[in-house]
Amino acid sequence: MLRSDANFVNTRTFRKGTRFHWEKTFILAENELKAVWHHKPLLVNAFLNPILYLVFFMAGLRGMTGGILVNGIEVDFLPFTLPGILMMLVISLMGHTVYRSTIDKRWGLLGYKFMNGISPLSYVTGLMVYPFFVFLVQGVLLAVLSLFYGITYSIMNLILAISLGIVGIIFWCSLGIIITTRINDYHQRDIVLGLMTLPILFTAPTFYAIESAPVYIQFISWFNPITYQVTAIRSFFLGQPDILMIIIATAISIILLLLAVLLIAKAELVSNEH
Amino acid sequence: MVVNLDENVIEVSQLGVQYDNTVWGIKDIDVTFKKGELIALVGANGAGKSTFLNAICGLIMPTKGDVFFNKNLINRNTPFHNIGWSKQTHAIDWYLNVFDNVIVSARLAGKNRKASKIDTLAALDLVGLLEYKDRDVDALSGGQQQRVQIARALVHHPDIMILDEPTTGLDAESSEKLLSHLKEKANKGGLVIVSSHDLNLLDSYCDSVLLLKQGSIVAYEPKTKFISRYRDKEILTIEYEGELDKRKLVEIEGVVTINDLKPLVLEIKRNTPIGQIINKLDSLVFVMDINRTSPGLREAYLEVARAKEEG
Numbered sequence: 254m255l256r257s258d259a260n261f262v263n264t265r266t267f268r269k270g271t272r273f274h275w276e277k278t279f280i281l282a283e284n285e286l287k288a289v290w291h292h293k294p295l296l297v298n299a300f301l302n303p304i305l306y307l308v309f310f311m312a313g314l315r316g317m318t319g320g321i322l323v324n325g326i327e328v329d330f331l332p333f334t335l336p337g338i339l340m341m342l343v344i345s346l347m348g349h350t351v352y353r354s355t356i357d358k359r360w361g362l363l364g365y366k367f368m369n370g371i372s373p374l375s376y377v378t379g380l381m382v383y384p385f386f387v388f389l390v391q392g393v394l395l396a397v398l399s400l401f402y403g404i405t406y407s408i409m410n411l412i413l414a415i416s417l418g419i420v421g422i423i424f425w426c427s428l429g430i431i432i433t434t435r436i437n438d439y440h441q442r443d444i445v446l447g448l449m450t451l452p453i454l455f456t457a458p459t460f461y462a463i464e465s466a467p468v469y470i471q472f473i474s475w476f477n478p479i480t481y482q483v484t485a486i487r488s489f490f491l492g493q494p495d496i497l498m499i500i501i502a503t504a505i506s507i508i509l510l511l512l513a514v515l516l517i518a519k520a521e522l523v524s525n526e527h
Numbered sequence: 528m529v530v531n532l533d534e535n536v537i538e539v540s541q542l543g544v545q546y547d548n549t550v551w552g553i554k555d556i557d558v559t560f561k562k563g564e565l566i567a568l569v570g571a572n573g574a575g576k577s578t579f580l581n582a583i584c585g586l587i588m589p590t591k592g593d594v595f596f597n598k599n600l601i602n603r604n605t606p607f608h609n610i611g612w613s614k615q616t617h618a619i620d621w622y623l624n625v626f627d628n629v630i631v632s633a634r635l636a637g638k639n640r641k642a643s644k645i646d647t648l649a650a651l652d653l654v655g656l657l658e659y660k661d662r663d664v665d666a667l668s669g670g671q672q673q674r675v676q677i678a679r680a681l682v683h684h685p686d687i688m689i690l691d692e693p694t695t696g697l698d699a700e701s702s703e704k705l706l707s708h709l710k711e712k713a714n715k716g717g718l719v720i721v722s723s724h725d726l727n728l729l730d731s732y733c734d735s736v737l738l739l740k741q742g743s744i745v746a747y748e749p750k751t752k753f754i755s756r757y758r759d760k761e762i763l764t765i766e767y768e769g770e771l772d773k774r775k776l777v778e779i780e781g782v783v784t785i786n787d788l789k790p791l792v793l794e795i796k797r798n799t800p801i802g803q804i805i806n807k808l809d810s811l812v813f814v815m816d817i818n819r820t821s822p823g824l825r826e827a828y829l830e831v832a833r834a835k836e837e838g
Binding site: 259260264271292370522 | 538581582583584585586587588589593594595596597598599601602603604605606607608610612614616617618619620621622623624627631632634635636663
């Protein structure tokens with residue numbers, strides 16, 4: 254039964270038609286950065302991670318591994334695996350998005366934000382600001398540190414590679430938000446994330462050439478988004494942009510972003526987390 | 528800032544919320560909330576109070592029925608711009624400090640950075656958290672965390688306040704201060720809906736009472752009318768030393784119900800001479816103090832709830 258009086262507004266319309274609003278997105282983004290600033294160990298951890306990966310993992314393996322063939326050209330192990338490390342960092346940033354969106358859902362802040370006029374797109378992009386920022390610093394750190402190992406890149410290729418990494422963040426953070434909206438149980442979510450990360454990272458050409466992997470891994474890699482993301486980033490690092498891979502990596506990010514926006518717009522605002 | 532609210536602020540029509548397609552949290556609720564009132568939403572645990580408040584705010588989509596807000600007060604895209612809302616569990620960002628948890632509400636309501644800062648400090652001062660403004664919220668006590676939520680609900684000076692058990696965890700002084708502030712807002716023409724189990728506190732401040740039971744409205748009327756259902760009884764509160772056997776009290780003539788044993792709280796018929804009661808008690812324990820009062824919201828609530836159960 255709808256009230257005919259035009260002087261009244263139905264609460265059913267409260268969540269409909271909220272548009273993207275730059276100012277509110279900035280307020281949310283500022284909030285997200287403040288949230289991390291209040292927990293500085295998170296930042297320290299985020300900035301130490303790439304250094305540790307490079308110094309202890311990549312540099313260590315480089316000594317026992319020769320060059321890797323990419324499109325018939327032998328490439329040094331370090332520049333080959335750098336995109337893989339970048340994708341590892343991107344996936345770990347997905348965990349942050351999952352955690353932040355879970356807090357919002359669990360404690361009723363999601364409803365609070367939506368009822369304050371934050372649109373689903375503003376919400377999703379606002380949550381990605383911290384991962385963008387951290388990834389930018391991590392990417393630059395990795396590039397600078399690799400100079401000490403005799404690896405150099407053109408500034409333009411570096412900027413393009415990091416930009417594509419940011420496109421990857423859109424994909425993985427959107428996926429994180431989708432997981433949060435679909436799974437209401439903390440433990441179940443942790444299990445899904447834990448089980449997902451390792452196979453995803455190692456069924457793609459992150460740290461080895463996929464051609465040298467068993468056939469079943471090569472088959473799985475076709476369905477693994479990291480295959481396209483890491484190959485596209487690597488193509489920039491190696492100065493031979495792979496347009497098809499770049500298009501696929503960008504397209505799947507846009508699709509996941511739209512899906513995340515769609516699902517968060519329909520999410521329950523009163524927590525049923527347990 | 529209280530604008531000129533129209534007479535009817537919220538109209539609820541045939542509202543029902545069903546959980547898991549089986550259980551009705553609330554059902555068939557028809558009610559209109561008018562300006563200038565502080566409404567006490569009361570009911571037992573599980574009566575549907577939180578469901579009702581969440582449905583009013585648009586946080587739960589009703590299974591049936593509708594909630595209408597006065598168009599002059601609510602922008603459908605930013606309803607909380609003019610609603611101060613706090614929920615039963617702490618809707619707090621545990622990663623932010625006290626100040627940042629509160630200021631975001633003012634900023635989202637459209638205030639600039641400077642005005643938001645001023646209003647945030649004022650709101651924190653009002654709830655007694657000014658000296659804790661830089662603390663992490665997880666370092667605060669439960670009552671202080673509740674106050675953070677309340678400060679956030681107040682900071683943007685909304686005309687409509689919808690608060691779910693805001694006094695839970697608050698000390699007596701803070702609860703009184705909060706209710707006094709809310710009453711002032713209602714007196715200026717705002718609308719305040721407060722759910723709480725602290726009926727003695729609500730008694731001093733509310734204008735109307737809405738009693739929910741098993742998801743339905745049992746009573747919604749002015750407090751005085753609600754309490755008048757109880758006009759044929761009085762309350763006798765007796766301080767004593769010693770041990771009392773409840774069975775012996777039942778035999779005393781004039782005692783209708785025993786509400787509490789220590790202190791002893793008896794419901795007696797209005798104008799009952801209490802000499803016989805005191806004499807009887809004196810033979811059982813050492814009576815130290817006696818207080819005879821008219822019933823309040825708490826007694827009326829218990830009476831209505833009891834009558835409904837019997838009915």
